[in-house]
Amino acid sequence: MMTTHLLGYPRLGARREMKRACEQYWAGKASLEDLREAGRAQRHYNWSVQQQVGLDWLPVNDFSFYDQVLDTSLMVGAVPERFHFLREGAPEELLFAMARGYQQGDHDVIALEMTKWFDTNYHYLVPEFTADESFSFFSTKVVDEFREAQALGHAAKPVLVGPVSYLLLGKAKDSELDRLSLLERLLPVYAVALQALQDAGAEWVQLDEPFLAMDLCPAATAAYSYAYRALRRAVPELKLLVATYFGDLRENQSLALSLPVDALHLDLVRGPEQLASVLAERPEALTLSLGLVDGRNVWKNDFAASRRSIELAQAQCPADKLWLSASCSLLHVPFDLEQETQEDVLTPEIKNWLAFAKQKAEEVVLLARLATDEGKATYRAALDANQQAMDSRRQSPLVHRPTVQQRLRQVTPDDTRRQSAFPVRQAAQHARFHLPYFPTTTIGSFPQTPDVRRLRAQLRRGDLTLQQYEATLEEKTRDVIHRQEALGLDVLVHGEYERNDMVEYFGEQLDGITFTEHGWVQSYGSRGVKPPIIFGDVERPQPMTVRWADFAQQQTDKPVKGMLTGPITILQWSFVRNDQPRRDTARQIALAIREEVVDLERAHIGIIQIDEPALREGLPLRRADWPAYLDWSTEAFRLAASGVRDDTQIHTHMCYSEFNDILDAIAALDADVITVETSRSQMELLEAFAAFAYPNEIGPGVYDIHSPRVPTAEEMQALMEKAARVIPARNLWVNPDCGLKTRGWPETEAALRNMVLVARQLREEYAPTLL
Numbered sequence: 001m002m003t004t005h006l007l008g009y010p011r012l013g014a015r016r017e018m019k020r021a022c023e024q025y026w027a028g029k030a031s032l033e034d035l036r037e038a039g040r041a042q043r044h045y046n047w048s049v050q051q052q053v054g055l056d057w058l059p060v061n062d063f064s065f066y067d068q069v070l071d072t073s074l075m076v077g078a079v080p081e082r083f084h085f086l087r088e089g090a091p092e093e094l095l096f097a098m099a100r101g102y103q104q105g106d107h108d109v110i111a112l113e114m115t116k117w118f119d120t121n122y123h124y125l126v127p128e129f130t131a132d133e134s135f136s137f138f139s140t141k142v143v144d145e146f147r148e149a150q151a152l153g154h155a156a157k158p159v160l161v162g163p164v165s166y167l168l169l170g171k172a173k174d175s176e177l178d179r180l181s182l183l184e185r186l187l188p189v190y191a192v193a194l195q196a197l198q199d200a201g202a203e204w205v206q207l208d209e210p211f212l213a214m215d216l217c218p219a220a221t222a223a224y225s226y227a228y229r230a231l232r233r234a235v236p237e238l239k240l241l242v243a244t245y246f247g248d249l250r251e252n253q254s255l256a257l258s259l260p261v262d263a264l265h266l267d268l269v270r271g272p273e274q275l276a277s278v279l280a281e282r283p284e285a286l287t288l289s290l291g292l293v294d295g296r297n298v299w300k301n302d303f304a305a306s307r308r309s310i311e312l313a314q315a316q317c318p319a320d321k322l323w324l325s326a327s328c329s330l331l332h333v334p335f336d337l338e339q340e341t342q343e344d345v346l347t348p349e350i351k352n353w354l355a356f357a358k359q360k361a362e363e364v365v366l367l368a369r370l371a372t373d374e375g376k377a378t379y380r381a382a383l384d385a386n387q388q389a390m391d392s393r394r395q396s397p398l399v400h401r402p403t404v405q406q407r408l409r410q411v412t413p414d415d416t417r418r419q420s421a422f423p424v425r426q427a428a429q430h431a432r433f434h435l436p437y438f439p440t441t442t443i444g445s446f447p448q449t450p451d452v453r454r455l456r457a458q459l460r461r462g463d464l465t466l467q468q469y470e471a472t473l474e475e476k477t478r479d480v481i482h483r484q485e486a487l488g489l490d491v492l493v494h495g496e497y498e499r500n501d502m503v504e505y506f507g508e509q510l511d512g513i514t515f516t517e518h519g520w521v522q523s524y525g526s527r528g529v530k531p532p533i534i535f536g537d538v539e540r541p542q543p544m545t546v547r548w549a550d551f552a553q554q555q556t557d558k559p560v561k562g563m564l565t566g567p568i569t570i571l572q573w574s575f576v577r578n579d580q581p582r583r584d585t586a587r588q589i590a591l592a593i594r595e596e597v598v599d600l601e602r603a604h605i606g607i608i609q610i611d612e613p614a615l616r617e618g619l620p621l622r623r624a625d626w627p628a629y630l631d632w633s634t635e636a637f638r639l640a641a642s643g644v645r646d647d648t649q650i651h652t653h654m655c656y657s658e659f660n661d662i663l664d665a666i667a668a669l670d671a672d673v674i675t676v677e678t679s680r681s682q683m684e685l686l687e688a689f690a691a692f693a694y695p696n697e698i699g700p701g702v703y704d705i706h707s708p709r710v711p712t713a714e715e716m717q718a719l720m721e722k723a724a725r726v727i728p729a730r731n732l733w734v735n736p737d738c739g740l741k742t743r744g745w746p747e748t749e750a751a752l753r754n755m756v757l758v759a760r761q762l763r764e765e766y767a768p769t770l771l
């Protein structure tokens, strides 16, 4: 039978046990020993699940208390100097300091930067490299966890981030430094680690090299050949599996197939077509791991399709050279579908179309069994059940809604354009709102303190009635309006208290989208999200946000900004249909949001923000695929935004500041105002906006909301002055970088008080030039 394995398993815990364990430890309510015990229990549980399912090789070191890239930094001793005072203590303390920063005693050290893991909603901690970087085998976690699995009798396959991907994931802190030049210093440490694993009894080691499925510069291509030749020489006996995922190999195929390793893993979900050409070019000794079960989505595997791929491979490749797996680590899917028991949340019909991590592990094993002659007979019933599930989904009226499809066909190019050009709209909006220059606003959410979250848990348990729940939310909303008035902000928000999450909240209310009770996926560290599942044509049965916007507006004479999540962000942060192009799903969501925008306008909400923080991360991983994506994604945004009058002001918001290279797409959104995260880059981003002559209004974030630190008026003033040197002052807004939901009240009010002060000073300072 084909060998089966997984690249990695989710680690937050079926009931988010690791979230609780970490947060208890951070709060000083649990000991280091408690934390370690929780980690051990989680690992043992994951291995035993995978073993019982019948997988041949179990991943080890896929577990982490925070992030696997950070673990790699610790393995190779890439610890920035500011953390060196923690090197002698408990390894977990150093790990958490690098992840979260460290403020204690005389120490005030900022964390490593966090950024998105390829096109997922997972964040990793960016390694920092300096010119004098010297690596060493610092953390032995991978060996320790290998021994732990071995002691339990498991066939364990240690997993490491491969050396080339590791360097490419990092950032050079010295501008002259080329990350890849560190390879020579890094490889000896990988060699030592691999040797230690071999000495401990490891037979196979998995090295993750997702960059092999990305655009590579010539230096990176050379680095791959060099690195794997060096590792081969260092551990000639150890079997190495290089894992590629999140895309196909394309022009890197010959490179990947030429690496002197024992096995290559292919993502056959993102890159099904590569199988034929890889089979044709495969060196005889190379084992292929077929990633056929989707590790990025929650749909049941289509056995008929997978079996065609397996048969194609079997026809050209000896059985002992074929492995079977999921396309990538299962980190990006929820734990276990069997935890979803409430049929009014996830209906049996839809549930029958789904597979979470445990079910995907079972699918991998079942597909391997079905690939043998005996298996075909033994597992006939499973095969038939799978076929039935596929047919049911293909034909279900839950999925296919003719009214939605008809509405989409009626969309005309005019629907994706505002009535007038920006200058006309700007004049109409200024005449309507009479805002001062440098208007102040916030991005939407205010502190979601534990009491608000608890309220929702009580409602779910039935300890509160809906009336009681909403009454408390009204109190909260009224309070936040009064606080904003007292601070002197110009454009207010309702605070988003009624939302568990900016995407899940809309997923709960739209037809064609469902949600889960326990479908948590790690976002970063102990934080998770429950991505909605878009299973069918999307439609808005009724207004979703008007009630709270309207309630908030009634509490004040100042304008309250309506708050919506945009179609691309809903798409990107959900599990999406795999039976139609993303573009079509985006357009359906856009139409639903458009109806909401129009209803808000009708309810006299004159300023409406449509958040698109995920527009940038939705970019395809290969540059060649960018133009098509940018075209349909900006069109979907405009479809959502363009149903309103000229004097209704549309805002959008984006965080994660790396959009220098998509500025034309951002301009194509034609939002009247865009608020962006800029403070961490010291307004560098604005220079790109200026060079591009970005025409509409901009609110460059003046402070980072990720830390409780209260910014001084001076530093925010300096940032705004810097902004005003490159952007016309009359087009500038003053606001934080992002929403304030993860903050506490004291620092929030202190920071906003300073921010309003800055706006007032700016108005005086720039008055002569603005007249």
Ligand SMILES: Nc1nc2c(c(=O)[nH]1)N[C@@H](CNc1ccc(C(=O)N[C@@H](CCC(=O)N[C@@H](CCC(=O)N[C@@H](CCC(=O)O)C(=O)O)C(=O)O)C(=O)O)cc1)CN2
Pocket (backbone or CB within 6 Å): 121, 450, 452, 453, 454, 456, 457, 499, 500, 501, 502, 503, 504, 523, 524, 526, 527, 528, 529, 530, 573, 742
């Ligand atoms: N979908 C999405 N993706 C995103 C972002 C985002 O905001 N949304 N932002 C970026 C990532 N940033 C993030 C920032 C914070 C959290 C976060 O705080 N998550 C919370 C969960 C938020 C949530 O959905 N809360 C629910 C459920 C809360 C909960 O856990 N309740 C407890 C009970 C609480 C109690 O009794 O005290 C339970 O059910 O057990 C709610 O408010 O209703 C967490 O992990 O703790 C996640 C991502 C990028 N990707």
Ligand code: MET
Pocket (backbone or CB within 6 Å): 443, 444, 445, 502, 563, 611, 613, 653, 655, 738, 739, 740, 741
């Ligand atoms: C990740 S972007 C967040 C935007 C949202 N309106 C908020 O303020 O939380």
Ligand SMILES: [Zn+2]
Pocket (backbone or CB within 6 Å): 443, 613, 653, 654, 655, 737, 738, 739
């Ligand atoms: Zn944001």
